[in-house]
Amino acid sequence: MRVELDGLSKAWDGVVGADNITLDIADGDLVAFLGPSGCGKTTTLLMVAGIYKPTAGTISFDGVVVNEVAPKDRHVGMVFQSYALYPHMTVFGNISYPLRIQKVNKEEIRERVQKVADMMGIGHLLDRKIAQLSGGQQQRVSLGRALVKEPEVLLFDEPLSNLDARLRLTMRGEIKRIQEDLGITSIYVTHDQVEAMTMADKIAVMSEGVLQAYDLPEDLYDHPKTLFVAGFVGNPPMNFFDVEIMSSNGGFHAKSEAIDLALPDDRAQKAAVAKGNVVMGVRPEDVYLVDDTAPPSEGSTLSASIEVVEPLGREDLVGVTIGDVQLRVLVDKTKGARVGDNVELAFDLSKVQLFDPESEKSLLWK
Amino acid sequence: MTVSQAAPQSQAFKPKLMGGKKTGRRFAYAFLILSIVPILIGYTWLVIATLSTRTEGLLPRDAEGGIGGFTLRNWDFISDGAIWSAMFNSFLIAVAMVIGVGIASTSGGYALSRFKFPGRKAFLTGTLVLHAFKAEMLLIAIFFVLRWLGGIPLIGGYIGFNTVGGVALVMIALELPLGIWLMKGFFDALPWDMERAALIDGASRFRVWWQIMLPQVRPGIAALALFTFIAGWNAYLVPFTFTIGTKVTNMPVFLNQLISDTAPVNWNQVAAVGLFQMIPLIIFFLFTQELLLNIYAGGSKGT
Numbered sequence: 001m002r003v004e005l006d007g008l009s010k011a012w013d014g015v016v017g018a019d020n021i022t023l024d025i026a027d028g029d030l031v032a033f034l035g036p037s038g039c040g041k042t043t044t045l046l047m048v049a050g051i052y053k054p055t056a057g058t059i060s061f062d063g064v065v066v067n068e069v070a071p072k073d074r075h076v077g078m079v080f081q082s083y084a085l086y087p088h089m090t091v092f093g094n095i096s097y098p099l100r101i102q103k104v105n106k107e108e109i110r111e112r113v114q115k116v117a118d119m120m121g122i123g124h125l126l127d128r129k130i131a132q133l134s135g136g137q138q139q140r141v142s143l144g145r146a147l148v149k150e151p152e153v154l155l156f157d158e159p160l161s162n163l164d165a166r167l168r169l170t171m172r173g174e175i176k177r178i179q180e181d182l183g184i185t186s187i188y189v190t191h192d193q194v195e196a197m198t199m200a201d202k203i204a205v206m207s208e209g210v211l212q213a214y215d216l217p218e219d220l221y222d223h224p225k226t227l228f229v230a231g232f233v234g235n236p237p238m239n240f241f242d243v244e245i246m247s248s249n250g251g252f253h254a255k256s257e258a259i260d261l262a263l264p265d266d267r268a269q270k271a272a273v274a275k276g277n278v279v280m281g282v283r284p285e286d287v288y289l290v291d292d293t294a295p296p297s298e299g300s301t302l303s304a305s306i307e308v309v310e311p312l313g314r315e316d317l318v319g320v321t322i323g324d325v326q327l328r329v330l331v332d333k334t335k336g337a338r339v340g341d342n343v344e345l346a347f348d349l350s351k352v353q354l355f356d357p358e359s360e361k362s363l364l365w366k
Numbered sequence: 367m368t369v370s371q372a373a374p375q376s377q378a379f380k381p382k383l384m385g386g387k388k389t390g391r392r393f394a395y396a397f398l399i400l401s402i403v404p405i406l407i408g409y410t411w412l413v414i415a416t417l418s419t420r421t422e423g424l425l426p427r428d429a430e431g432g433i434g435g436f437t438l439r440n441w442d443f444i445s446d447g448a449i450w451s452a453m454f455n456s457f458l459i460a461v462a463m464v465i466g467v468g469i470a471s472t473s474g475g476y477a478l479s480r481f482k483f484p485g486r487k488a489f490l491t492g493t494l495v496l497h498a499f500k501a502e503m504l505l506i507a508i509f510f511v512l513r514w515l516g517g518i519p520l521i522g523g524y525i526g527f528n529t530v531g532g533v534a535l536v537m538i539a540l541e542l543p544l545g546i547w548l549m550k551g552f553f554d555a556l557p558w559d560m561e562r563a564a565l566i567d568g569a570s571r572f573r574v575w576w577q578i579m580l581p582q583v584r585p586g587i588a589a590l591a592l593f594t595f596i597a598g599w600n601a602y603l604v605p606f607t608f609t610i611g612t613k614v615t616n617m618p619v620f621l622n623q624l625i626s627d628t629a630p631v632n633w634n635q636v637a638a639v640g641l642f643q644m645i646p647l648i649i650f651f652l653f654t655q656e657l658l659l660n661i662y663a664g665g666s667k668g669t
């Protein structure tokens with residue numbers, strides 16, 4: 001089922017939940033909604049489900065506007081963040097509920113519930129009460145309940161946020177596999193960027209009710225179109241500096257009091273046409289500590305002093321200052337970064353991002 | 367006082383020993399037992415009094431003043447049809463109230479908790495203010511309403527003045543503010559997601575209310591049923607005012623008729639009738655309490 005949102009908005013006298021959201025979801029795709037808390041992800045999802053009535057705009061399924069269609073007739077399944085299971089029913093009671101409402105015959109209900117439960121790995125728990133299940137098992141029940149009626153659209157509202165990291169990893173793969181196998185068009189709301197990056201065919205980034213970007217995962221990361229997206233996608237977040245672009249002896253330089261870096265021509269040219277002053281963005285993983293093994297190219301190094309070292313396990317997240325500019329750098333643990341060290345930093349400037357400081361739009365990608 | 371002070375002290379001295387805990391519990395029991403002694407004495411007197419001609423303190427006396435005088439005469443009323451009809455009326459009023467208040471409160475409480483509609487706030491504050499009016503203040507107005515109801519063709523004969531239906535109707539109305547607010551509170555405490563899930567699963571609003579929401583508020587329904595039944599069973603003022611004649615007398619009114627101004631009152635008989643009135647209530651209470659405990663223990667633990 002193709003899902004289209006067109007100018008979709010929701011407001012409660014003064015409070016804006018979602019503002020003019022327009023996006024298309026291709027049949028069978030999984031789209032992740034990513035954004036900070038309170039940005040309107042759940043609101044949008046509930047409008048698609050038919051629980052909230054949009055203040056403006058339309059929702060279409062396969063080209064048919066469904067704004068006035070009741071939730072029960074939309075053929076959607078939804079997995080809630082809180083699981084929203086029926087505590088007075090057994091696992092079987094929960095999963096079979098949608099089918100019992102449809103008055104499917106007993107024999108078939110048994111069969112379909114068993115099949116879905118087996119797929120979820122909870123086939124042996126059907127007689128349990130909900131309170132007797134672990135969080136992960138409850139999550140599977142809730143997924144099973146959404147799947148059993150074979151919906152044409154699946155909505156996930158942060159389904160994994162209550163699980164431990166390890167279980168989240170397994171469930172992530174499982175959900176993706178089931179979604180792909182069944183080919184159900186899905187919207188997947190999450191806070192977790194890794195989840196969005198790994199599972200989604202496309203990602204919608206939202207902030208304060210507004211759709212900021214709607215792109216392929218790799219495009220969001222490599223070609224962010226706005227400052228917000230660049231800062232929000234990627235963990236740890238991108239470093240930003242105010243610089244001026246100057247051309248000197250044939251090349252371009254990004255300059256401020258503390259910084260002087262040679263920019264690659266293709267990127268700098270696009271930016272320089274527009275403005276002298278820009279915001280430059282560099283990801284923490286695109287900065288290296290200079291050592292003997294790989295001599296850096298001309299004009300891509302700055303000296304800095306280390307202020308903080310946060311061990312992340314495989315790598316250290318190192319906070320450094322260059323003059324009055326601060327930035328964060330991911331450094332291999334073997335380099336043994338120590339607070340107070342003075343180091344030489346090399347920048348991979350082929351991946352530098354440049355933004356207009358006023359419109360906050362990218363100067364590189366349209 | 368000494369009891370309640372001693373308990374925490376003994377715990378403080380040996381916090382890790384089992385003995386400390388036990389002593390604390392013993393004191394707690396002692397305190398509880400002490401505090402119910404006056405009530406127990408009262409009930410003991412009640413039982414003794416109903417079985418004797420005359421009492422002096424807790425001691426039954428016979429005609430000569432010696433201990434004894436056991437008699438079943440005070441219970442003679444059991445063979446009288448009037449008490450059974452009074453009891454039946456009490457029962458009718460109480461059951462009608464439980465059903466009426468139950469249905470109106472669970473549906474009204476749900477609507478007030480979940481739906482936005484014009485006048486919702488005014489209704490909520492309005493019912494609360496109405497609840498502050500004592501029934502006595504409204505008796506005359508209610509009389510006119512009941513007379514008017516009695517004039518309605520077909521059903522007027524069941525819900526008008528001087529009918530059990532009319533009394534039940536008035537009692538239901540008086541009980542509703544409490545019931546609706548109580549149930550609204552219970553519904554307010556439930557998460558929205560559960561009913562959203564049910565709506566998406568294909569349930570209608572009514573089905574959501576009936577199959578998903580009501581089971582979550584069973585403790586509230588049980589508590590409300592208990593309060594309402596007791597209120598109906600013990601109802602005195604409204605039945606006394608709006609029923610004339612023995613045909614529609616209920617238990618409290620019947621009891622009051624025994625205490626007449628003109629003839630000497632047989633208090634032992636009054637005690638017997640009082641005890642008799644309590645019996646169904648005790649049975650009902652035991653039953654509901656069990657249910658309440660079951661519901662709480664079984665728990666609607668979950669999200």
Ligand SMILES: Nc1ncnc2c1ncn2[C@@H]1O[C@H](COP(=O)(O)OP(=O)(O)OP(=O)(O)O)[C@@H](O)[C@H]1O
Binds near residue numbers: 017035
């Ligand atoms: N029923 C409502 N009435 C009024 N305002 C609401 C209602 N539901 C949501 N909002 C507001 O709309 C905005 C978006 O809320 P929403 O629940 O969609 O956020 P979210 O992106 O799902 O956040 P989170 O990640 O924390 O779940 C918030 O500012 C919220 O306060």
Ligand SMILES: [Mg+2]
Binds near residue numbers: 041042043
């Ligand atoms: Mg949300």
